[in-house]
Amino acid sequence: MKIVVCVKYCPDATADRSFAADRTVDRVGVDGVLSELDEYAVEQALQVKESGDPETTEVVAVTVGPEVARAALLKSLQMGADAGVHVLDDAVHGSDAVATSLILAKAVEAQAADLVICGMASTDGSMSVVPAMLAERLGLPQVTFASELTVDGDTVRARRDGDVATEIVEAAGRVLISVTDQANEPRYPSFKGIMAAKKKPVESLTLADLGIDAALVGAGSAWTAVEAIEARPPRAAGTVVVDEDGSGAGALVEFLAAQKFI
Amino acid sequence: MGEILVVVDHVDGVVRKTTHELLTLARRLGEPSAVFFGDGADGLGEAAGTSLREYGAEKIYVVAGAEFADYLVVPKVDALGVLVQQVSPTAVLIPSSAEGKEIAGRLAVRTESGLITDAVDVQAGDDGPRTTQSVFAGGFTVQSKVVHGTPIITVKPNAVTPERADGAGAVETVDVAVPESSRTAAVVERRPRAATGRPELTEASIVVSGGRGTGGDFAPVEAFADALGAAVGASRAAVDSGWYPHSYQVGQTGKTVSPQLYVANGISGAIQHRAGMQTSKTIVAVNKDSEAPIFDLVDFGVVGDLHKVLPAATDQINARKG
Ligand SMILES: Cc1cc2nc3c(=O)[nH]c(=O)nc-3n(C[C@H](O)[C@H](O)[C@H](O)COP(=O)(O)OP(=O)(O)OC[C@H]3O[C@@H](n4cnc5c(N)ncnc54)[C@H](O)[C@@H]3O)c2cc1C
Ligand SMILES: Nc1ncnc2c1ncn2[C@@H]1O[C@H](COP(=O)(O)O)[C@@H](O)[C@H]1O
Numbered sequence: 001m002k003i004v005v006c007v008k009y010c011p012d013a014t015a016d017r018s019f020a021a022d023r024t025v026d027r028v029g030v031d032g033v034l035s036e037l038d039e040y041a042v043e044q045a046l047q048v049k050e051s052g053d054p055e056t057t058e059v060v061a062v063t064v065g066p067e068v069a070r071a072a073l074l075k076s077l078q079m080g081a082d083a084g085v086h087v088l089d090d091a092v093h094g095s096d097a098v099a100t101s102l103i104l105a106k107a108v109e110a111q112a113a114d115l116v117i118c119g120m121a122s123t124d125g126s127m128s129v130v131p132a133m134l135a136e137r138l139g140l141p142q143v144t145f146a147s148e149l150t151v152d153g154d155t156v157r158a159r160r161d162g163d164v165a166t167e168i169v170e171a172a173g174r175v176l177i178s179v180t181d182q183a184n185e186p187r188y189p190s191f192k193g194i195m196a197a198k199k200k201p202v203e204s205l206t207l208a209d210l211g212i213d214a215a216l217v218g219a220g221s222a223w224t225a226v227e228a229i230e231a232r233p234p235r236a237a238g239t240v241v242v243d244e245d246g247s248g249a250g251a252l253v254e255f256l257a258a259q260k261f262i
Numbered sequence: 263m264g265e266i267l268v269v270v271d272h273v274d275g276v277v278r279k280t281t282h283e284l285l286t287l288a289r290r291l292g293e294p295s296a297v298f299f300g301d302g303a304d305g306l307g308e309a310a311g312t313s314l315r316e317y318g319a320e321k322i323y324v325v326a327g328a329e330f331a332d333y334l335v336v337p338k339v340d341a342l343g344v345l346v347q348q349v350s351p352t353a354v355l356i357p358s359s360a361e362g363k364e365i366a367g368r369l370a371v372r373t374e375s376g377l378i379t380d381a382v383d384v385q386a387g388d389d390g391p392r393t394t395q396s397v398f399a400g401g402f403t404v405q406s407k408v409v410h411g412t413p414i415i416t417v418k419p420n421a422v423t424p425e426r427a428d429g430a431g432a433v434e435t436v437d438v439a440v441p442e443s444s445r446t447a448a449v450v451e452r453r454p455r456a457a458t459g460r461p462e463l464t465e466a467s468i469v470v471s472g473g474r475g476t477g478g479d480f481a482p483v484e485a486f487a488d489a490l491g492a493a494v495g496a497s498r499a500a501v502d503s504g505w506y507p508h509s510y511q512v513g514q515t516g517k518t519v520s521p522q523l524y525v526a527n528g529i530s531g532a533i534q535h536r537a538g539m540q541t542s543k544t545i546v547a548v549n550k551d552s553e554a555p556i557f558d559l560v561d562f563g564v565v566g567d568l569h570k571v572l573p574a575a576t577d578q579i580n581a582r583k584g
Contacts, residue, residue, distance in 0.1 A: 013514075013533050017398045037515070097377060098370055120515065124398070126537075127379045128360060129367030132335065136368040141446030142334060145360050147508070160334075161509060163359050163464070164273050168451035169334055175447075181515045182508060223376030223410035227392070230403045235545075240557055243566025249574030252546070253582070255562040259544060261468065261490060261523050262579055 001057045003045045004113035006104055006134070007076050009069035010035040010124040017124065022219065023226045024094050025124050034072040038119035039079070039186035044179045045117050046080045046187070048151050058082045060111055064092060064103050070202070077197035078189035084202040085111070091207055094219025101133035103217060106210040108138065115156075118178040120145055131178040141171035147182035263292040264352030265321070267345060269338075269365065270298045270314065271357045273454075275307040277314060279465045282424035284355045284417055285317040287384045289427060291391050292352045295321040296431075297345060299330045299338060306433060315431035317424060325436045333440075334447040335361060339368040341438040346373050346412055353391050353408075355384070358416040358518075366416045375411025382421050382520070382541065391415060399514075399533050400540030419464040420520040455509060458494075463510060466493035468523045469542070471512055473497035473535075475528015475549065475568055478505045482572040483527055489579040495519065495539075497529045513538035527568045531556030548572065 011017045011030040020026040034042075042061065049057040061076035063069050064087040073084035087107050095103065108116055116138070118131040128145075135142035143149075146158035146169075156175045160167045161182075189197070207214050215221060241251045256262050266288035271278045281296070288294035296319040298306050305326040314322055325341045342365065346354065354369065356362045358380050370377035383394035391413050395404045408414070463469065470492045472483035480494070487494045496506035498513055512519055514537040524542035529535060531547070531554060539545070540559065547556040552565045564571050 013399070017401065019402070097367065101367075101371065123514070126397075126514070127367075128363050129370075129377065129379060132364035132367040133371050136339075136371045139443070142336070142364070143447050144334070144364060162361065165452050165454045167334075167449045167453075169447050170450050171447040223370075223374075223408060224378055224406050225409045226404055226406050228405040232396070232401055232403055235559055235561075238545075238557075238559075238561040238563060240552070240560065240563035240565060242552070243564050243571055246570070246574055248548070248564040248566040248571045249578060252548070252562070252564050252571065252575050253578045255546070256490075256523075256579070257582070259523070261544075262582060 001052065002111060002113045003048060003057065003059045003115045003117060004108050004111050005041050005045045005059060005061045005076065005081065006108070006116065006118045007038040007042065007061050007063050007072045008035045008122045009063060009065045009072040010122055013123050019229055022094065023229055024219065032068055032071060034075040035119060035123045037121055037123055037181060038072070040179050040181055040183055041117045041119045042076045042079050042081060043184045043186040044149060044177070047184060048115065052151070060085060062104065062107050062111070063087070064100055064107070066093070073202055074197060075189070077200045078193045079187055080193060083200055086202060086204045087210065088204050089207045089214070091214035091218045094222060095217045096222040096224055097127050097129050097133065098223055099217040099221065101130050101137060103207070103210070103212060104130065105134055105137035106212055107205065108134065110210065114174055116140065116176045118176070120178050120180045131176060135176040138176065140174055140176040142176050143169050143171050144178040145180055146177055147180045149177065149179060149183055265295045265349050266292040267342070267349065267351045267354040268294055268296050268319070269342070269354070269356045269362065270296050271359070272298070272310055275310045277310050279424060280357045280419045282317045283419065283422050284357065285314070285319055286422050286425045287417060288355055289318050290384065290386050293320045294318050294429065295323060295349070295351070297323045297325065297342065299341070300324060300326040301328065301331045305435070311431060311433065315429045316426055318427035318429040319431045320429045322431050322433045323436050324433055325438060327440070329440045329445060332449055333445045334449060335364045335368065336444040336446070337440040338365050339372060340440050340444050341436060342369050343372050344438050345436060351412060353413040353415060356414070356416045358418045363416050366414050370414050373411055375414050376408030377414045378406055378408060379416045381415050381417045384415060384417060384421070396541050399537035418518060418520065460487065461491070461493045463493045463495055463517050464519055467521050468492035469495050469512070469519050469521045470525045470527070471495035471497065471529060472500055472506070472527050473529030474499040474503070476500060476505065478503065480506055482569060482576070486572045486576045489576045497535050526556050527572060529556055530554045531559060
């Protein structure tokens with residue numbers, strides 16, 4: 001069995017995230033990491049492997065991104081993935097979700113995976129659309145936003161917590177999955193894992209290797225255009241009072257009344 | 263003026279407020295046409311039809327059939343794909359729920375159209391809609407447009423105040439053949455969330471949240487929320503501790519809320535929490551640590567113990583209301 005995990009390199013959420021001059025997310029000037037939400041995808045893949053037949057199951061991490069994105073693969077390998085695939089091509093820069101999903105689809109297809117596992121959202125773009133787009137392109141059943149997942153033979157069963165109801169979703173055969181941060185508890189790489197990762201294979205592929213016309217991806221062919229980006233003005237400093245002998249409640253209620261919330 | 267397709271969000275035929283917001287935005291761009299997915303054969307109920315007309319729907323496309331509820335996402339994309347072909351709309355507006363974004367993503371691929379997610383505002387432009395998004399936990403505002411295909415835009419709750427307008431609401435039944443290949447991820451069980459009697463979190467105009475600082479006791483948070491007629495939210499620390507259900511989590515991996523008033527109690531204000539509440543109009547915090555980062559965001563803050571401040575404030579509000 002082969003499991004592909006899609007992992008993205010994202011600027012660290014706790015760092016000062018910013019945009020580059022060409023209005024794309026600055027992935028080079030800001031410290032980056034394996035998107036925290038993709039750790040859950042890697043963990044899920046490892047758990048499926050470990051609870052099935054570890055000897056015959058291979059977990060391959062795939063990323064699309066610049067040179068530095070290799071760090072996302074490395075972290076996945078340290079956690080326990082067996083191999084990495086890095087789609088690395090200057091023409092990819094500035095791709096929107098539609099184009100990213102096209103590139104990922106080709107890269108995943110080349111792997112002939114039985115299961116494809118994604119995170120619920122990337123921590124920078126946070127669109128939560130790439131998994132559904134991938135399923136559309138690959139013609140795979142989508143079992144997405146799984147907060148609890150079981151793989152039993154060739155049946156995948158998931159709990160999906162929607163806005164107004166919780167659904168239990170089932171699909172069979174080759175399936176595309178995305179998992180939420182409720183699905184599991186990602187492991188920390190062990191020392192052994194960190195050492196082993198250095199010897200694991202990482203394949204680097206260009207768009208040409210995947211048979212993708214470079215004119216279809218990148219900033220120039222994006223189907224959306226950013227017209228302006230503005231840093232949000234810092235909020236005007238508010239009033240902060242210290243509660244002494246119950247004064248805080250009174251001040252709070254006065255504020256709420258003045259703002260007509262009461 | 264071209265048609266604007268608005269995907270209706272409803273619970274058992276009760277149209278949700280987000281749909282009224284989308285219809286209000288759609289009127290800026292063209293003629294709103296609601297797309298209503300009905301379970302089973304009933305199709306559009308009377309209440310839903312009235313509600314859509316009251317907010318300006320000129321047409322209501324009704325797509326009925328059990329498959330739209332029995333299988334995840336894809337059958338709805340099939341239907342919308344057919345409609346986009348037939349109608350050539352000026353834009354498609356979809357609620358920014360998890361499902362809404364997935365529908366939008368697949369529809370964009372299928373119709374070769376540009377996609378914008380999580381818009382907090384949509385305005386008419388010379389050559390198509392202009393959207394505003396709030397990114398990086400609310401740190402930046404981004405203006406964008408779609409430059410290819412049919413603009414497909416998902417819109418966050420509370421993007422606009424719903425405005426009423428009379429719409430003709432002419433009903434057209436749409437027949438879509440949903441192929442076997444779209445019936446692959448089956449919903450085998452659906453457990454509706456138990457009603458709390460409080461407003462829905464993402465729709466509420468006031469949200470009162472509790473975090474680790476509650477120490478597990480949400481009673482003061484709930485009582486304060488009820489005094490204000492508010493929805494209750496929680497931080498991930500509170501959810502992970504099992505103190506409050508995950509469906510009430512506010513933040514990056516929970517709900518995004520944008521109410522008139524957000525009150526954070528015993529919540530430190532981590533970036534992932536802020537991602538879900540930073541666009542709230544007025545922000546209030548109660549926290550015993552004067553250094554907590556949440557105080558950088560507040561319009562009004564109380565440094566104090568929530569177990570003392572909230573019950574006293576609740577009593578005073580209830581007394582004022584008489
Ligand atoms: C991938 C990822 C996704 C995440 N998604 C989310 C998300 O969606 N939502 C979210 O909220 N978090 C999320 N987090 C977690 C986030 O980083 C924080 O850990 C979390 O928000 C902390 O919750 P808290 O503020 O309740 O707890 P803490 O940070 O522990 O803060 C508790 C606060 O309560 C105060 N306090 C204690 N006792 C009292 C008292 N008696 N009265 C008043 N104040 C008191 C303390 O001073 C402190 O400021 C995510 C993290 C990751 C890595
Ligand atoms: N550039 C990328 N490389 C690999 N996987 C990606 C990439 N972008 C998105 N994904 C996958 O798609 C998921 C959702 O991403 P998004 O739709 O951008 O929020 C992520 O959690 C990843 O699993």
